[in-house]
Amino acid sequence: MSLKHITNYDPEMEKARGFNIEKMIGCVQVPLGLAGPLRLRSGQAVKDYQVPMATTEGALVASVNRGCKVIRESGGCEVVVKNIGATRGPVFKVRGIKQGDELIGWVKKNVRQIKKVAKASDKHLKLLKIKSQMIGRYVWLRMEYDTGEAMGMNMVTIATERVVELIKKELKIRCVSLSGNYCVDKKPSWLNMIEGRGKQVWAEVKVSEKIVGEVLKTSSEKIVEVVKAKQWLGSMVSGSMGFNAHYANVVAGVFLATGQDAAQVVEGSMGITTAEVDKNDLYFSVYLPSVMVGTVGGGTRLATQKEALGILGLSNKKGDAIKLAEVVGGAVLAGELSLTAALASGDLARAHMKFGRGE
């Protein structure tokens, strides 16, 4: 059959062949839009970003864009990012809980040697912390690594294999799987909600009653009630790990645009939204525990994705990965605020009819 559209792609994308993908037959194209400017306050710095988002679902960019307007008119949003690091959690087989306890003790006593071994595998990487768990004859070690501007799963996997070899050599203990789901990569998990993974991101904004009314066409009280009834109680009665409205839409849009791993939208979209009325004004915040992003390597090497990162002014400069996490946090705040307000004012279905979608 003819694949004239799939095969009609930017020649530069040929770079992907073999490295980013196998059996490549062309490219699928995803519409790219810009939301913003998004004004971020981080520490002392204030910066505006045009946020590139790739999506096939109408209303998303418009919704984030409306949120950015609210944030801008409110003097920007505050962002805090904590660099937890990429993690890999191998699982080992021991003879029993006594030997398992010894393994955990040995790791505690030999952290410096383990860090040296990890470092030797890649000078861009630094082992920060090791957490352990034991169940019956299985022991898990969760190693957290600073991977610079790279998302880093490849580096940490290789480094972890070195550590596994050390343990095998020193203690004659077998590793069952280099990844033991104690990482936890690309799965929703309470471990990542509680400990964080990659970048842990918080963002907040204070919006005046006037702006809530004029731009969001609703009231602080109504927004707070939606957060309570939907994001909190609604997620409680559903046993959901996502106490939010639609982080996934925004995270997916930015991840796709900037060459991040689309599968990491799963953990990247977990999180908790809060809202309160503050003397008729609105306080609104988001928390994302597990944002795995990088500005070098993987999909960021590709022509269109690299250009999208360029729109944000991000490349391989020190701190750029943190900045990308800040942008994700701010964009999620914008999108969450806008959709929550749409729900509060009863706009969702109308938005669906006007554009192609909503939540």
Added chain:
Amino acid sequence: MSLKHITNYDPEMEKARGFNIEKMIGCVQVPLGLAGPLRLRSGQAVKDYQVPMATTEGALVASVNRGCKVIRESGGCEVVVKNIGATRGPVFKVRGIKQGDELIGWVKKNVRQIKKVAKASDKHLKLLKIKSQMIGRYVWLRMEYDTGEAMGMNMVTIATERVVELIKKELKIRCVSLSGNYCVDKKPSWLNMIEGRGKQVWAEVKVSEKIVGEVLKTSSEKIVEVVKAKQWLGSMVSGSMGFNAHYANVVAGVFLATGQDAAQVVEGSMGITTAEVDKNDLYFSVYLPSVMVGTVGGGTRLATQKEALGILGLSNKKGDAIKLAEVVGGAVLAGELSLTAALASGDLARAHMKFGRGE
């Protein structure tokens, strides 16, 4: 700045402007590869598919392709799909638990009228079931709809608004939010794990000891031990809702290629893998409770995505959405089996070094 790559896209993609996206500045391009043929057995039918996957992460297509080979040489994989339907879960505010109880009772008594009202909003849609919950002064209704070949969130949102209007008119009860996170859309949730959403998908394959050894370079015992130590116990100790290795990678690849909503990878990648040794042969299965897919509407209208669906022979024919869910299930089975085997044989890090990634 120059955006020569982003702006160098297939003219047909212009269709997206305004409908699929706002403030469009071009397209991001995602490399597309083919894995397969994937041999599926569904009821009496046996069918081979070339599975299009869009990704920027090396090794994924190769890994799924290897899984397809194993499945093919094993006579294909069995797939079962149950159509649960798209859901929307509005939340209402009542005076107290007595009125809440009355609301739930009224809904039970008036299901036929409610179905008629929903139907009136869109003839392609059918309300199948209503589930309810109450906490204090809040009541949630979860409406499950058959939406034909469409993923359907737009249709069900509009239909649900009609039902909400009916309840407001008949009972004078206010809806706080048209979506009350009782849906549950784009968030991981036990409600969807337990009840299913969209399409509930099971897939399994029986692989001979010989094929496990020759193609997967490991043994049935080793694969079963990885599933036990990683997918099961590893996810238990991490409080994960994903008792699997990397459903998200495969689901994201197929969703992106075929124009599905990338944010629905979150719920679409939840699920449970099983494996057992059956007289030295391997039994391997996957379960995906919440696969939201469609072959019409949304991103499926776009040129490259429509072509990718064409490679699967899917368009707007009755049953095509179910077939797409079957392909997702089979591809996930292939990818899960291949990565689990790589972990069992200690290949993961090597794969990482050879290609750009793994899990």
Added chain:
Amino acid sequence: MSLKHITNYDPEMEKARGFNIEKMIGCVQVPLGLAGPLRLRSGQAVKDYQVPMATTEGALVASVNRGCKVIRESGGCEVVVKNIGATRGPVFKVRGIKQGDELIGWVKKNVRQIKKVAKASDKHLKLLKIKSQMIGRYVWLRMEYDTGEAMGMNMVTIATERVVELIKKELKIRCVSLSGNYCVDKKPSWLNMIEGRGKQVWAEVKVSEKIVGEVLKTSSEKIVEVVKAKQWLGSMVSGSMGFNAHYANVVAGVFLATGQDAAQVVEGSMGITTAEVDKNDLYFSVYLPSVMVGTVGGGTRLATQKEALGILGLSNKKGDAIKLAEVVGGAVLAGELSLTAALASGDLARAHMKFGRGE
């Protein structure tokens, strides 16, 4: 060694020997106190109860008693109870997902025969509903039974064994375990949170600003903030299934006093508290999804426990088990309101110093 206290017990307790316990050496004695009167409104009925609670932890009875006073002065609390029924969830081994799907289909088609078989095992029992799940080669059936005034786990286990024998006879499918943790008995679970088990209980009270201030020594706003920061957000960040302060204390106290199964405090204490300010007054509610109680059989046969049930006016009369669930709900509401208020007014540590404990 001398066991003069353990062996110094009420002669009537000898009844327990062999039936309630094996290798009996005497009795442990648990102090019994009375809280109340607790005023309950259920449908049209209004009734006052003196609530017996057995505990070794100071401040608990006093705290529930204070809550009862608030409820009384507020005209009583509203209670709604839904009888879900006792459940048993056996797990079966099938050849694969095709046969599993057939099993589930067969059960749907033969519900009437299955109900007859269950009924035949015990005339006091009625099979209400069957829910199913499948993962790989395993199928679970969750059978919900009305067991009258008995908690009923023995009856439903025996009845379920009959159903299992029928399936074995008709379909030649083997049951791996008569209880497959799909019940879910004595473990916290989202299945019970979502579906309910035993009795599903809601209770609420509206308290005037005046009473909140005079009796609870705090304000509605402060109580609402504690519920938000502790019961809701605090439990979200902890990955807790209990969005409450201390249901377990009250449920354990009443269960111990009335001869319920102490292990069922686990599921019986799951639940969600809500609070809102209603024109300066306080709206406060509790939800308990899974209260397994009975007024006949098991520990209710014992002399001291039977007397405690007598204090509530409950025995084997039709509806008494529902009434006991109402009392549990009301007592939990009282205790939850009192402790939340103590936290809001900064009393907890003082309570700890004065009595022996708090939460």
Added chain:
Amino acid sequence: MSLKHITNYDPEMEKARGFNIEKMIGCVQVPLGLAGPLRLRSGQAVKDYQVPMATTEGALVASVNRGCKVIRESGGCEVVVKNIGATRGPVFKVRGIKQGDELIGWVKKNVRQIKKVAKASDKHLKLLKIKSQMIGRYVWLRMEYDTGEAMGMNMVTIATERVVELIKKELKIRCVSLSGNYCVDKKPSWLNMIEGRGKQVWAEVKVSEKIVGEVLKTSSEKIVEVVKAKQWLGSMVSGSMGFNAHYANVVAGVFLATGQDAAQVVEGSMGITTAEVDKNDLYFSVYLPSVMVGTVGGGTRLATQKEALGILGLSNKKGDAIKLAEVVGGAVLAGELSLTAALASGDLARAHMKFGRGE
């Protein structure tokens, strides 16, 4: 009405009046049985215990007793206990994420001063570790304390209040609630599953094929399949935090007998069981992350409970609380093994008919 049984109690129990309970009207009596001897191996020590259990549910003591026999004939079970400590997790209100971040930073920098302040409140207590979390305008601190032989919630609550006062004085930050459900006390939670609380307990036993057949009347293979289908997959499909059969029964029995807080059975019964076939022999293990026990204070002061502790040879000697946790772990192992074997051999319903109960 006459309360001749409730009021017919051991005179010594009068001690409870006012301290352990308010509005005391007498005692409820719970039958006490002995299971054992239970042979425990901890480090180099080997010790036999007669385990007192208080219950009203037939078959429990018999079942644990059978497990003790299997353990004894297998040379005893291995136990490992890690003392995490009692925890209290207050929640604070900050102006925003910037101040929240500062609070967390201040705590990190001033740990030594904080430890001193905590110590000053009670010389028997030692602050070990502080963990933090932030969501919007709320910050939680989880303080882990060594409380010697006491369960310790009273001590840690008072000590935590001192720390709260210090933070208020130094940073002018308000504490919303002294307990912010980040503790997490008496609620099931992933935080405790992952971090542990009180005592973290592991126990395991290796049972020969011969003993499995002769005493447990089944095979290692069958027991392993029940653990897989029920404790693991069954709990996965139910969204349960308890990957076990009935820890709650055993924990409740020992807690009631020895004067522990019955409400802490909730967290104390969470945990994960494993089983594997080891050359036809059986390896079986249990993990309990959150066992809150003490041998002094609270209910351990009471005559019958103190005598039950005496049967175990435990009082206020250094290490006795750890020993009690070891006994809980060993007894849970015995009960879990026995019930799992009963299910594997199809005995459950028969046990129900013979005695009064089972799971």
